[in-house]
Amino acid sequence: xxxxxxxxxxxxxxxxxxxxxxxxxxxxxxxxxxxxxxxxxxxxxxxxxxxxxxxxxxxxxxxxxxxxxxxxxxxxxxxxxxxxxxxxxxxxxxxxxxxxxxxxxxxxxxxxxxxxxxxxxxxxxxxxxxxxxxxxxxxxxxxxxxxxxxxxxxxxxxxxxxxxxxxxxxxxxxxxxxxxxxxxxxxxxxxxxxxxxxxxxxxxxxxxxxxxxxxxxxxxxxxxxxxxxxxxxxxxxxxxxxxxxxxxxxxxxxxxxxxxxxxxxxxxxxxxxxxxxxxxxxxxxxxxxxxxxxxxxxxxxxxxxxxxxxxxxxxxxxxxxxxxxxxxxxxxxxxxxxxxxxxxxxxxxxxxxxxxxxxxxxxxxxxxxxxxxxxxxxxxxxxxxxxxxxxxxxxxxxxxxxxxxxxxxxxxxxxxxx
Amino acid sequence: xxxxxxxxxxxxxxxxxxxxxxxxxxxxxxxxxxxxxxxxxxxxxxxxxxxxxxxxxxxxxxxxxxxxxxxxxxxxxxxxxxxxxxxxxxxxxxxxxxxxxxxxxxxxxxxxxxxxxxxxxxxxxxxxxxxxxxxxxxxxxxxxxxxxxxxxxxxxxxxxxxxxxxxxxxxxxxxxxxxxxxxxxxxxxxxxxxxxxxxxxxxxxxxxxxxxxxxxxxxxxxxxxxxxxxxxxxxxxxxxxxxxxxxxxxxxxxxxxxxxxxxxxxxxxxxxxxxxxxxxxxxxxxxxxxxxxxxxxxxxxxxxxxxxxxxxxxxxxxxxxxxxxxxxxxxxxxxxxxxxxxxxxxxxxxxxxxxxxxxxxxxxxxxxxxxxxxxxxxxxxxxxxxxxxxxxxxxxxxxxxxxxxxxxxxxxxxxxxx
Numbered sequence: 001x002x003x004x005x006x007x008x009x010x011x012x013x014x015x016x017x018x019x020x021x022x023x024x025x026x027x028x029x030x031x032x033x034x035x036x037x038x039x040x041x042x043x044x045x046x047x048x049x050x051x052x053x054x055x056x057x058x059x060x061x062x063x064x065x066x067x068x069x070x071x072x073x074x075x076x077x078x079x080x081x082x083x084x085x086x087x088x089x090x091x092x093x094x095x096x097x098x099x100x101x102x103x104x105x106x107x108x109x110x111x112x113x114x115x116x117x118x119x120x121x122x123x124x125x126x127x128x129x130x131x132x133x134x135x136x137x138x139x140x141x142x143x144x145x146x147x148x149x150x151x152x153x154x155x156x157x158x159x160x161x162x163x164x165x166x167x168x169x170x171x172x173x174x175x176x177x178x179x180x181x182x183x184x185x186x187x188x189x190x191x192x193x194x195x196x197x198x199x200x201x202x203x204x205x206x207x208x209x210x211x212x213x214x215x216x217x218x219x220x221x222x223x224x225x226x227x228x229x230x231x232x233x234x235x236x237x238x239x240x241x242x243x244x245x246x247x248x249x250x251x252x253x254x255x256x257x258x259x260x261x262x263x264x265x266x267x268x269x270x271x272x273x274x275x276x277x278x279x280x281x282x283x284x285x286x287x288x289x290x291x292x293x294x295x296x297x298x299x300x301x302x303x304x305x306x307x308x309x310x311x312x313x314x315x316x317x318x319x320x321x322x323x324x325x326x327x328x329x330x331x332x333x334x335x336x337x338x339x340x341x342x343x344x345x346x347x348x349x350x351x352x353x354x355x356x357x358x359x360x361x362x363x364x365x366x367x368x369x370x371x372x373x374x375x376x377x378x379x380x381x382x383x384x385x386x387x388x389x390x391x392x393x394x395x396x397x398x399x400x401x402x403x404x405x406x407x408x409x410x411x412x413x414x415x416x417x418x
Numbered sequence: 419x420x421x422x423x424x425x426x427x428x429x430x431x432x433x434x435x436x437x438x439x440x441x442x443x444x445x446x447x448x449x450x451x452x453x454x455x456x457x458x459x460x461x462x463x464x465x466x467x468x469x470x471x472x473x474x475x476x477x478x479x480x481x482x483x484x485x486x487x488x489x490x491x492x493x494x495x496x497x498x499x500x501x502x503x504x505x506x507x508x509x510x511x512x513x514x515x516x517x518x519x520x521x522x523x524x525x526x527x528x529x530x531x532x533x534x535x536x537x538x539x540x541x542x543x544x545x546x547x548x549x550x551x552x553x554x555x556x557x558x559x560x561x562x563x564x565x566x567x568x569x570x571x572x573x574x575x576x577x578x579x580x581x582x583x584x585x586x587x588x589x590x591x592x593x594x595x596x597x598x599x600x601x602x603x604x605x606x607x608x609x610x611x612x613x614x615x616x617x618x619x620x621x622x623x624x625x626x627x628x629x630x631x632x633x634x635x636x637x638x639x640x641x642x643x644x645x646x647x648x649x650x651x652x653x654x655x656x657x658x659x660x661x662x663x664x665x666x667x668x669x670x671x672x673x674x675x676x677x678x679x680x681x682x683x684x685x686x687x688x689x690x691x692x693x694x695x696x697x698x699x700x701x702x703x704x705x706x707x708x709x710x711x712x713x714x715x716x717x718x719x720x721x722x723x724x725x726x727x728x729x730x731x732x733x734x735x736x737x738x739x740x741x742x743x744x745x746x747x748x749x750x751x752x753x754x755x756x757x758x759x760x761x762x763x764x765x766x767x768x769x770x771x772x773x774x775x776x777x778x779x780x781x782x783x784x785x786x787x788x789x790x791x792x793x794x795x796x797x798x799x800x801x802x803x804x805x806x807x808x809x810x811x812x813x814x815x816x817x818x819x820x821x822x823x824x825x826x827x828x829x830x831x832x833x834x835x836x
Binding site: 051052053054055083085086087088089120121122123232233315319322327328329330332333335336337338340343344345348362365366367405406407 | 469470471472473501503504505506507538539540541650651733745746747748750751753754755756758761762763766780783784785823825828
């Protein structure tokens with residue numbers, strides 16, 4: 001059961017995007033496992049990929065194609081049911097051949113296709129199944145308004161629910177749509193996780209500006225959530241601007257950072273990505289809590305992020321939250337082992353809160369007056385909790401989000417392949 | 419149930435060490451919770467402590483006393499049932515006052531006493547209970563041969579069995595004893611863990627030489643094991659040479675690194691510490707597997723250690739081992755996210771083995787010929803497993819040891835305070 005996750009039944013289709021989905025036979029039980037995204041010719045695409053040094057074959061190929069095509073991507077091919085990672089030269093050949101098959105069908109260049117895979121690492125994708133699947137999924141391409149929900153379904157692995165979200169924002173008096181879908185619930189951690197996320201907009205944005213926005217948004221969203229601290233070989237966050245909306249071209253220009261509507265537009269992309277990133281944590285494997293870790297008083301945002309993720313990744317912190325046990329000394333332990341060289345317990349402050357109540361636990365290294373274990377226990381019963389950490393050493397802050405560590409996490413990951 | 423852990427019923431007492439233990443009332447159920455170690459006047463003591471920036475009050479005091487007394491420590495006071503960590507200035511005052519009470523009773527200086535605490539973080543040790551307990555434990559001091567087993571018992575927290583080990587080694591034709599005890603089964607990770615370990619010998623070794631040996635041994639043993647990647651606020655490894663053996667002073671000198679018996683002696687200290695460090699992992703919270711991770715082909719020993727501990731700490735690797743599932747792609751994922759900048763999947767080799775069988779899984783980035791999932795699954799059934807990783811980039815290697823991640827780990831840590 002995801003924690004307080006209400007997924008909209010449907011999202012607003014983004015003009016310039018056509019989707020197809022099939023059950024190719026990569027996953028069991030005739031589940032949808034192959035998604036093809038066809039993008040309008042005016043589209044620009046930006047992406048960030050896993051920082052895992054042993055990235056999967058499709059990640060290597062996608063990076064090459066994105067660079068070679070200068071962002072002029074026309075198709076995304078996404079399969080679940082196999083990661084095509086640690087598959088050697090055969091895996092690379094396969095990823096390239098999938099792209100070339102899509103390119104032939106759609107009449108585009110091979111480097112205009114980006115491949116994405118998710119699933120078990122270390123197994124080759126079955127050749128015939130993929131070849132037939134690609135033919136089928138191309139035939140299934142619908143109109144812009146079709147298949148959004150089934151595309152979100154088609155990329156799922158251990159997700160218990162599909163994740164999709166959209167909103168609309170006004171640019172030049174016209175409505176722009178920002179919407180997309182994501183998958184991932186384990187191997188979720190900073191620097192991208194076993195997650196694939198796709199956000200589309202019909203705004204017109206240049207490749208460079210889109211890439212900067214993509215990186216900034218990824219840092220504040222998908223790179224600031226953690227389920228288990230593991231980073232997959234396959235992660236990607238893709239941001240596509242199809243440019244088919246009349247709105248953003250009303251003056252003949254693309255939407256740029258100095259456009260009066262830029263704050264509204266970029267804010268909308270950030271909100272959609274934040275919603276999807278939170279959804280990954282809320283549906284985190286075995287999650288029973290949604291924990292916001294806000295760290296302030298650091299000397300840099302990166303320092304604050306490091307501390308927040310160390311707390312969010314600590315198995316001892318996570319099991320205490322699973323138990324609704326205010327064993328908050330474990331938070332102090334986790335901050336203390338985060339590796340910052342200027343930590344001083346005499347400056348450390350800690351507060352704990354839920355939607356209704358907030359209490360100071362430590363104040364500049366001393367137990368906060370008035371804090372009792374009973375108050376802590378009472379707050380800990382909530383499913384949504386916030387930890388506020390003040391390092392007392394600077395002016396910077398960062399916020400991350402984490403799930404707890406439950407019996408179900410162990411069950412899900414012990415049984416994943418069986 | 420610890421994994422293949424056979425603890426000797428008794429160990430050889432180390433001349434020059436007198437022990438006392440009582441149930442002071444810090445732990446429930448009248449369990450032993452306070453241990454006093456009285457050391458002969460010829461003793462030298464070396465120690466390494468947690469690298470957690472928010473170290474506990476007793477760690478701060480022990481560091482100060484060890485420095486002030488130049489290693490001429492005469493007593494160790496160890497309590498379980500409370501960590502005296504995150505307890506502010508009151509906690510520091512308490513730790514000092516415990517030492518001063520011991521010093522008064524034994525007629526030594528306060529800075530010749532080292533305090534150690536383990537248990538829940540963030541609670542003050544109860545004043546009267548500690549005061550009475552210290553009086554009692556001093557009265558309980560026995561002869562050299564007494565109380566070794568009950569001292570090992572008295573420092574336990576979530577340990578399911580006590581950990582003690584000793585051996586004897588010949589120096590100058592006489593027998594030297596090396597023996598000790600340790601506690602810890604969770605919050606175990608590099609850079610010391612929720613662990614306290616004490617190794618004693620009756621050899622005569624100078625403070626400086628002993629401190630170097632202590633650090634080197636800690637690095638290869640207690641800093642190379644992991645249960646959950648968390649580092650406690652209280653950890654310490656203490657190495658005491660009482661110097662009362664005639665053997666090592668036969669020529670009027672202390673045992674030094676250029677003594678012909680040094681390799682035998684230092685080897686013995688390393689073996690005893692290794693036995694105790696492995697015992698922590700074998701009794702790791704919820705452990706059902708004992709996993710040796712050997713990394714070779716790195717550019718430095720530290721690089722190899724980083725990779726080994728990243729693999730040993732990965733929740734996804736650990737749950738796969740708990741399930742005896744050869745989902746070995748997760749090992750590749752973990753190596754890939756370890757952060758070394760020279761990782762090249764085309765040079766990566768991986769083998770898996772147990773006591774009876776060993777199989778190559780990946781060979782220079784390609785799936786190894788002949789490896790099948792069935793072979794992997796077969797090997798994974800054993801309780802003791804070895805992962806061999808070759809980074810193919812250098813000549814250095816390192817070995818670490820880890821437990822798996824089981825339902826019991828979650829249960830133990832969710833219920834710890836209740």
